[in-house]
Amino acid sequence: MNHPGTRDEPTSGLEDIHIRRVADEEFDAYGQAIEAAFGSELSPARLELERSTYEPDRFLGAFTAQGEIVGSSGAFSFELALPGGTTAGCAGVTAVAVRQDHRRRGLLTAMMLRLLEQADERGEPFAALWASEGGIYGRYGFGPAIPTTRIEVARDRLVLRDPVATDEVRVIDATAAVGLVGELYGRARSQRPGLLSRSAAWWHRLLVHDPADERDGAGPRTIAVLRDGGYVVYRLQPHWERDVPCGTVRVEELVSLHPQATAQLWTFLAATDLAVTIMAPGRPTDDPLRSMVVDPAHVHVRSGSPVYLRILDVPAALAARHYPVDERIVLDVTDRLFPERSGTFEVVVSDGVAQVTPTDADADLALGIEELGMLYLGGVRPTMLRQAGRVEQRRSDAVARCERLLAWDQAPMQCSEF
Numbered sequence: 001m002n003h004p005g006t007r008d009e010p011t012s013g014l015e016d017i018h019i020r021r022v023a024d025e026e027f028d029a030y031g032q033a034i035e036a037a038f039g040s041e042l043s044p045a046r047l048e049l050e051r052s053t054y055e056p057d058r059f060l061g062a063f064t065a066q067g068e069i070v071g072s073s074g075a076f077s078f079e080l081a082l083p084g085g086t087t088a089g090c091a092g093v094t095a096v097a098v099r100q101d102h103r104r105r106g107l108l109t110a111m112m113l114r115l116l117e118q119a120d121e122r123g124e125p126f127a128a129l130w131a132s133e134g135g136i137y138g139r140y141g142f143g144p145a146i147p148t149t150r151i152e153v154a155r156d157r158l159v160l161r162d163p164v165a166t167d168e169v170r171v172i173d174a175t176a177a178v179g180l181v182g183e184l185y186g187r188a189r190s191q192r193p194g195l196l197s198r199s200a201a202w203w204h205r206l207l208v209h210d211p212a213d214e215r216d217g218a219g220p221r222t223i224a225v226l227r228d229g230g231y232v233v234y235r236l237q238p239h240w241e242r243d244v245p246c247g248t249v250r251v252e253e254l255v256s257l258h259p260q261a262t263a264q265l266w267t268f269l270a271a272t273d274l275a276v277t278i279m280a281p282g283r284p285t286d287d288p289l290r291s292m293v294v295d296p297a298h299v300h301v302r303s304g305s306p307v308y309l310r311i312l313d314v315p316a317a318l319a320a321r322h323y324p325v326d327e328r329i330v331l332d333v334t335d336r337l338f339p340e341r342s343g344t345f346e347v348v349v350s351d352g353v354a355q356v357t358p359t360d361a362d363a364d365l366a367l368g369i370e371e372l373g374m375l376y377l378g379g380v381r382p383t384m385l386r387q388a389g390r391v392e393q394r395r396s397d398a399v400a401r402c403e404r405l406l407a408w409d410q411a412p413m414q415c416s417e418f
């Protein structure tokens with residue numbers, strides 16, 4: 001690939017800027033430059049934490065001739081869980097920031113091209129990110145693929161139709177939890193697309209690292225585990241009004257392997273003294289809580305931030321997941337950022353596994369790479385994109401066939417930011 005801004009030479013319009021790796025001694029300034037773009041500052045403990053998951057060969061800084069850091073972006077090396085329990089390499093794009101006085105000059109575009117090229121060179125068929133603002137990343141081929149919801153329920157209204165006992169749920173120490181929770185999470189990944197791999201450093205970051213100044217007014221993290229069933233990670237945010245306790249349970253992650261475990265974990269949360277409300281962001285769109293309670297009107301579900309997915313290698317991506325039905329479909333895929341990757345692909349699925357080959361055959365469905373990313377994990381329905389005018393049906397039954405082909409019994413999920 002050869003794009004402006006992808007080489008070591010200065011980018012047009014940014015003659016004084018060099019994009020390069022960050023030297024070890026520049027790390028602290030780099031971390032603060034990223035945080036400053038978000039209107040914040042990193043404590044020494046937070047800087048150390050960022051260092052623990054930092055991958056020096058995958059992070060870029062944009063430097064002025066005087067050595068000031070005016071832009072940043074990077075990627076983590078993840079494996080993405082796919083429908084059918086397979087996984088594939090995924091660049092977790094992060095740290096995207098440009099100093100205010102250098103914005104709208106193409107710096108992000110130059111860095112993003114490099115990150116995506118690098119992911120491609122490493123053989124990763126996917127890149128993913130959480131967006132601060134949804135309007136930024138479509139131009140780079142990212143589509144919102146993992147919708148999330150935010151559940152809010154009054155604790156005393158969380159009454160299950162079929163009550164369960166919670167005797168087997170145990171609160172465990174964070175350091176001890178890493179192995180058990182990691183094992184349960186690994187099992188969930190084989191059922192639930194969208195979940196990303198987590199290294200030991202990531203587990204430390206998500207479970208163990210918990211300084212008081214990063215809790216945003218809440219108490220320490222609690223980890224409750226149900227052996228062979230799942231776990232929930234949460235905090236109590238205490239609050240008192242006229243001497244009456246009305247705190248909030250803030251759920252950070254709830255992972256369940258079967259319906260009985262889901263019922264036990266929610267029931268356990270509902271037993272949190274001093275709380276009035278339970279808030280659980282990052283829930284998948286098929287979260288069953290509304291169907292489990294006596295009165296679903298009290299379970300308030302709002303849409304949350306989606307995770308964006310970018311397919312870098314269409315044949316590799318389509319061949320990597322499993323499919324619920326056998327089918328043949330021809331897709332005409334347009335990639336505006338990397339036009340040489342556009343093409344028409346024949347997808348032939350047999351026993352749930354796809355063979356994908358470039359073809360000259362007429363396409364059944366035409367769509368952009370952004371739309372293919374949205375549909376790929378089964379979190380967005382082809383019918384919806386057709387109604388939005390975002391896919392072009394060239395054969396009358398193409399959308400219906402895609403609908404059956406790309407569906408998956410569990411909606412994709414991603415609950416931890418990176």
Ligand SMILES: CC(C)(COP(=O)(O)OP(=O)(O)OC[C@H]1O[C@@H](n2cnc3c(N)ncnc32)[C@H](O)[C@@H]1OP(=O)(O)O)[C@@H](O)C(=O)NCCC(=O)NCCS
Nearest residue numbers: 037096097098103104105106107108109131132133135136
């Ligand atoms: C978002 C940010 C990194 C963009 O950097 P930048 O160097 O100004 O981006 P570029 O000049 O390469 O612009 C790329 C394109 O994105 C568009 N764009 C940039 N920020 C945008 C936003 N917030 N919403 C919609 N479009 C945006 C630009 O208009 C430009 O469009 P064009 O290609 O049609 O001309 C920068 O504004 C920033 O640091 N913002 C604060 C931190 C932040 O939100 N980071 C993103 C975290 S996910």
